Amino acid sequence: MATRSDQxxxxxxxxxxxxxxxxxxxxxxxxxxxxxxxxxxxxxVKPEDIIFREPGLWPSTVTLDNYSEGWTAxxxxxxxxxxxxxxxxxxxxxxxxxxxxxAAYAFARLNFPLKKMWFAIMLGTIMLPYHVTVVPQxxxxxxxxxINTIWPLVxxxxxxxxxxxxxxMVQFIRTLxxxxxxxxxxxxxxxxxxxxxVILPLCMPALATTGIFTFIWTWNDFFSQNLYLTNSDNLTVxxxxxxxxxxxxxxxxxxxxxxxIVSLGPIFGFFLAGQKYLIRGVxxxxxx
Amino acid sequence: xxxxxxVTPERPPxxxxxxxxxxxxxxxxTPVNIHRRREARAAYVFLxxxxxxxxxxxxxxxLASLYLSFTDYSLLEEARxxxxxxxxxxxxxxxxxxxxxxxxxxxxVVSVPLQLIFALALALALDRGLRGLSFYRSIYYLPSLLGxxxxxxxxxxxxxxxxxxxxxxxxxxxxEGTGWVSDPETALGTLILLHVWTFGAPMVIFxxxxxxxxxxxxEAAAVxxxxxxxxxWSITMPLLTPIIFxxxxxxxxxxxxxxxxxxxxxxxxxxxxxxxxxxxxxxxxKGFKSYEMGYAAAMAWVLLxxxxxxxxxxxxxxxxxxxxxxxx
Numbered sequence: 001m002a003t004r005s006d007q008x009x010x011x012x013x014x015x016x017x018x019x020x021x022x023x024x025x026x027x028x029x030x031x032x033x034x035x036x037x038x039x040x041x042x043x044x045v046k047p048e049d050i051i052f053r054e055p056g057l058w059p060s061t062v063t064l065d066n067y068s069e070g071w072t073a074x075x076x077x078x079x080x081x082x083x084x085x086x087x088x089x090x091x092x093x094x095x096x097x098x099x100x101x102x103a104a105y106a107f108a109r110l111n112f113p114l115k116k117m118w119f120a121i122m123l124g125t126i127m128l129p130y131h132v133t134v135v136p137q138x139x140x141x142x143x144x145x146x147i148n149t150i151w152p153l154v155x156x157x158x159x160x161x162x163x164x165x166x167x168x169m170v171q172f173i174r175t176l177x178x179x180x181x182x183x184x185x186x187x188x189x190x191x192x193x194x195x196x197x198v199i200l201p202l203c204m205p206a207l208a209t210t211g212i213f214t215f216i217w218t219w220n221d222f223f224s225q226n227l228y229l230t231n232s233d234n235l236t237v238x239x240x241x242x243x244x245x246x247x248x249x250x251x252x253x254x255x256x257x258x259x260x261i262v263s264l265g266p267i268f269g270f271f272l273a274g275q276k277y278l279i280r281g282v283x284x285x286x287x288x
Numbered sequence: 289x290x291x292x293x294x295v296t297p298e299r300p301p302x303x304x305x306x307x308x309x310x311x312x313x314x315x316x317x318t319p320v321n322i323h324r325r326r327e328a329r330a331a332y333v334f335l336x337x338x339x340x341x342x343x344x345x346x347x348x349x350x351l352a353s354l355y356l357s358f359t360d361y362s363l364l365e366e367a368r369x370x371x372x373x374x375x376x377x378x379x380x381x382x383x384x385x386x387x388x389x390x391x392x393x394x395x396x397v398v399s400v401p402l403q404l405i406f407a408l409a410l411a412l413a414l415d416r417g418l419r420g421l422s423f424y425r426s427i428y429y430l431p432s433l434l435g436x437x438x439x440x441x442x443x444x445x446x447x448x449x450x451x452x453x454x455x456x457x458x459x460x461x462x463x464e465g466t467g468w469v470s471d472p473e474t475a476l477g478t479l480i481l482l483h484v485w486t487f488g489a490p491m492v493i494f495x496x497x498x499x500x501x502x503x504x505x506x507e508a509a510a511v512x513x514x515x516x517x518x519x520x521w522s523i524t525m526p527l528l529t530p531i532i533f534x535x536x537x538x539x540x541x542x543x544x545x546x547x548x549x550x551x552x553x554x555x556x557x558x559x560x561x562x563x564x565x566x567x568x569x570x571x572x573x574k575g576f577k578s579y580e581m582g583y584a585a586a587m588a589w590v591l592l593x594x595x596x597x598x599x600x601x602x603x604x605x606x607x608x609x610x611x612x613x614x615x616x
Contacts, residue, residue: 023420026413030427033485037434039453040443055456099337106334110327122338125346129545129595131571131588135581136352137345139363159341166338191330220437222548223568227576241438242552245445253446260439271433275426278433282489283496 044258051254067262070255074240074247075232078259081240084229085219088150088236092218093211095157096165100210101203103160104169105195109181125163130223138227148231153224157214165210168281172206173199209281212274216267237263357586362579374586385587387562388570391476392544395566399483400539404532406487411494412524416503425495429488440482441552445469448478469553472563479549479564490535497531498524526611533610537602541595547572567591 035057043051044066046059071078106112107119141152160166176199184194200207222238229239241263244256271278332339357374359367378385410428414421434440447453448468455465468474501524509519550558550566558565558573571591575584 019419022413022418026424029410030424033431034427036443036447036453037431039447055453055460099341102334103338106331110331110334111324112328112331112335115331118335121342125342127541127595127599128346128350129541129588129591131545131568132353132592133346133349133588135356135575135585135588136349138576139352139581140349142363156341156345158337159345160338161341161345191327191334195334216433220434220548222436222438222551223572226551227572238438241442245442245552246555256442257446260442263439264434264437267433267437271426271430275422279422279425279429279492282429282492 040257041261044254044261046254048252048254051257066254066258069252070244070259070262073252073255073259074243078237078240078262081235081237082262084234085236085238088153088225089215089218091150091154092157093214095154096160096162096210096214097207099158099160100162100165101169101200101207102195103166104173105199107166108170108173109178109194109199110191122163122166125161126167134224134227141228147228148234149228150234152228153218162214165214168210169203169206172203176202205277205280208274208277212270212277213281215270219267353585353588356582357589359582360580361582361585363581364579367582370582374583375590377583378586378590384562384565384570388558388565388567391558391563391565392546392567395476395480395483395546396540396543399480400536400543402480403484403487403539404490404535406484407490407535408494408528408532410487411491411498412520414491414495415498425488425492429492432486432488435482435486436548438548438552441549444478444482444549445553448474470560472559472561475554475560475563479546479553482549483543483546490539493535494528494531497528501527529610530612533602533606537599540598540602544591544595544598 038057039055042057042059045062045064047061047063047065050060074081103122107115107122137152137156141147144151146152180198180202181194184198189197220238222242225236226239226242229235232243235243241256241259244259356367358369358371360370360373361367414424418424431440449455450467450470452468454468458465466474468478505523505527506519509523514522545568546566547568550564550569551572554560554564554569558569567587568591571584571587574580574587
């Protein structure tokens with residue numbers, strides 16, 4: 001059944017009666033689920049005064065005023081906050097890719113004393129609530145004068161503190177045949193060459209999953225960005241949106257919806273581009 | 289690893305140059321041991337960032353936070369040792385703390401099972417040869433990615449506001465709604481709904497689990513005349529219990545620490561009348577708004593114990609309902 005109709009886009013394939021009902025139900029349910037999102041998108045292009053008079057999706061008047069108004073509503077233009085978020089997110093992705101793959105290679109391939117104990121500790125830190133360490137961390141970062149800099153958000157990532165990704169990559173590296181390492185070792189490659197030239201290139205799927213999830217989590221992160229970035233000159237998108245909410249009160253929802261859409265854009269982009277890795281990552285490790 | 293080494297013939301330990309050197313040193317210098325030591329050294333280099341992070345960012349602060357939990361500390365003055373006072377205050381005097389515990393418990397107990405039921409139901413509906421599976425999967429999964437963002441929390445606040453989308457839809461049917469987020473009776477409900485909305489992630493995990501069940505089981509059952517319902521309860525459910533368990537543990541831990549949603553929807557207060565005062569939100573207010581950092585540290589340790597306890601209970605209870613193959 002699947003092979004015959006593979007060439008035709010699935011919406012246009014002939015469907016049997018009972019199945020048709022099922023598809024209608026599934027599509028209807030999907031629409032209800034996505035309705036809030038679609039409504040936000042359509043509201044962002046409606047003039048302010050009709051947003052709440054029209055629960056429908058199709059705007060009777062289309063305007064981009066909300067976007068231009070929202071873009072400049074705060075102290076800096078919204079592009080400024082997007083850039084701040086991009087810097088923190090980019091560095092976090094880089095940090096997780098480097099630090100977690102290094103640790104994962106050691107756990108998956110090398111032998112060293114007390115390896116089992118360290119591995120168990122690493123697994124334990126995955127479940128550890130962030131809040132248990134945040135108070136002393138804040139005190140230390142305050143003493144280092146790091147409040148209102150990006151360092152509290154980025155430096156820990158270079159120290160492989162997102163242990164979930166170590167676990168993800170360990171699981172992945174364990175599925176790679178050991179003969180590859182051994183062949184390279186016989187050819188005279190040291191541990192670094194094995195890691196850089198054999199393991200890492202084969203790890204691309206796991207690295208992609210790590211990168212995409214780090215991107216989405218860091219972009220969405222509100223707790224720590226709200227904690228460490230309080231100066232109006234270095235806000236990220238998440239914190240800026242919150243300021244927007246505070247300053248505009250209950251009045252200007254159009255511009256806020258517009259900027260909310262803008263803030264979700266990169267996540268949506270990564271979702272479209274990296275679906276395969278996202279789904280596989282969730283299915284194999286239970287990531288969010 | 290040892291195969292590649294055995295190519296080099298080992299020096300027979302039986303014939304050391306008699307008495308010249310202490311035998312211990314000689315024994316350690318065999319190629320195998322040199323190799324082992326070199327491998328361990330390499331491992332430590334690869335693990336160096338992680339070790340530093342473990343001690344400086346995780347274990348150190350954890351212990352510091354344990355110490356702080358027995359002190360009165362406000363970032364400006366020295367920490368003052370006060371013994372168990374923070375903990376006593378929490379459980380016997382601080383009604384807001386009890387409220388936050390209550391709110392979070394209701395949130396977890398209601399939203400997690402609901403979310404998992406939706407996830408399982410949709411996974412079953414999508415399973416096995418349904419056309420457009422990946423399309424539906426993506427649609428349903430998308431809210432899981434967006435659900436934690438500030439933008440969605442803002443949207444939620446507006447959808448359930450007095451003049452929000454929900455009320456205008458209800459008004460269309462002639463029903464008069466309420467201010468869902470400003471009414472203490474319903475505010476928590478809107479957050480529960482937001483959590484249920486993100487059922488896509490556990491659904492994907494269920495789908496992966498369903499795919500592991502061999503089709504032949506169902507064929508054999510059908511030959512024996514088992515109905516679809518019987519097949520579900522006798523094959524699908526038992527084989528899926530490990531996955532249900534996994535999702536349950538994961539979602540309980542995660543939802544107990546929810547923060548952004550209640551912070552944004554309640555405007556950072558946990559209101560109305562503390563009806564959405566999540567545990568972590570109260571911790572944040574205590575530690576970083578009123579700078580009672582000792583108290584916040586104590587709350588963090590109680591949170592750690594609660595989460596460890598819940599996970600432990602889950603694991604103990606799993607003996608009675610999780611089915612792991614034919615081991616029994």
